[in-house]
Amino acid sequence: MPELPEVEVSRQGISPFMVGETVMRVVVRNASLRWPVPSEIQDMVGLTITGIRRRAKYLLLETDWGTAILHLGMSGNLKVLPHGTVAGKHDHVDIELSNGKLLRLNDPRRFGCLLWTREPAEQHKLLAKLGPEPLTDAFSGDSLYERSRKRKIAVKQFIMDNHVVVGVGNIYANEALFSAGIHPQQPANDIDNARYAALASEIKTVLARAITQGGTTLKDFTGSDGKPGYFVQELQVYGKAGLPCSACGGLLQEVRMGGRSTVFCPLCQPKRSA
DNA sequence: ACGCTCTCCTGTATGC
DNA sequence: TGCATACAGGAGAGCG
Numbered sequence: 001m002p003e004l005p006e007v008e009v010s011r012q013g014i015s016p017f018m019v020g021e022t023v024m025r026v027v028v029r030n031a032s033l034r035w036p037v038p039s040e041i042q043d044m045v046g047l048t049i050t051g052i053r054r055r056a057k058y059l060l061l062e063t064d065w066g067t068a069i070l071h072l073g074m075s076g077n078l079k080v081l082p083h084g085t086v087a088g089k090h091d092h093v094d095i096e097l098s099n100g101k102l103l104r105l106n107d108p109r110r111f112g113c114l115l116w117t118r119e120p121a122e123q124h125k126l127l128a129k130l131g132p133e134p135l136t137d138a139f140s141g142d143s144l145y146e147r148s149r150k151r152k153i154a155v156k157q158f159i160m161d162n163h164v165v166v167g168v169g170n171i172y173a174n175e176a177l178f179s180a181g182i183h184p185q186q187p188a189n190d191i192d193n194a195r196y197a198a199l200a201s202e203i204k205t206v207l208a209r210a211i212t213q214g215g216t217t218l219k220d221f222t223g224s225d226g227k228p229g230y231f232v233q234e235l236q237v238y239g240k241a242g243l244p245c246s247a248c249g250g251l252l253q254e255v256r257m258g259g260r261s262t263v264f265c266p267l268c269q270p271k272r273s274a
Numbered sequence: 275a276c277g278c279t280c281t282c283c284t285g286t287a288t289g290c
Numbered sequence: 291t292g293c294a295t296a297c298a299g300g301a302g303a304g305c306g
Binding site for chain 2: 034073074075090107108109110111150151152153157258259
Binding site for chain 3: 002034075111126162170259261
């Protein structure tokens with residue numbers, strides 16, 4: 001499942017093949033993604049891709065006339081392929097380029113989206129209210145601390161709130177809380193500044209590390225070059241309920257929070273009030 | 275503003 | 291072997 005590192009790996013993978021190229025054709029085989037792919041996506045034809053940026057888990061394919069907003073949802077995957085490559089199941093959209101390549105979006109569960117906007121992408125409804133990027137200085141222990149003072153929800157759900165910080169999905173939330181020694185069910189407003197400093201630091205570390213490892217391949221994630229991510233080998237708690245904690249040897253415990261699998265070490269991540 | 279539930283979807287795993 | 295069911299979850303929508 002693509003989280004921020006997987007989206008960033010995809011961005012880095014496709015950019016060299018796309019930036020500076022002109023869109024020759026957009027083929028939409030199945031427009032039924034999370035929101036229907038709008039017919040205006042055809043406005044891309046004839047435009048040159050000037051850059052590919054990432055905001056949260058959205059990829060922004062920029063041109064001088066508008067921006068395509070792409071999200072991979074739960075199961076989306078991007079590949080760069082030669083023109084004429086036969087499409088398979090769940091290959092919903094191709095963006096064909098002037099260099100003979102095409103960008104192909106495959107998304108079995110269709111939780112992803114592909115939209116087109118002429119306004120600055122940051123002002124788009126989907127992006128306008130997002131919190132800071134975790135790998136920038138705008139995100140810090142201080143920002144977590146300040147935003148959490150009136151929040152009673154569990155810290156895990158707090159850091160997965162896109163208004164607080166973007167790009168922290170279930171896997172990396174579990175991992176960062178473990179590394180910071182914070183119990184996932186601790187109320188957000190019951191954690192002090194020092195512990196939030198540790199948590200922000202661990203979030204940055206785990207996300208940056210995952211990007212360098214090519215993301216986390218759980219089932220079928222691959223980069224745009226088809227290679228899997230290797231961060232799965234470095235997971236400390238996610239998917240390891242019942243196994244011994246790598247730090248203390250105690251058994252990792254699993255609970256469900258908001259429908260999400262939550263794994264932690266009761267000994268290394270004690271509940272402690274600020 | 276906050277916190278909770280619901281919803282979208284299909285591949286995979288499990289139980290009968 | 292086949293069917294029914296549960297589960298995985300990003301994140302917007304809608305409710306109280």
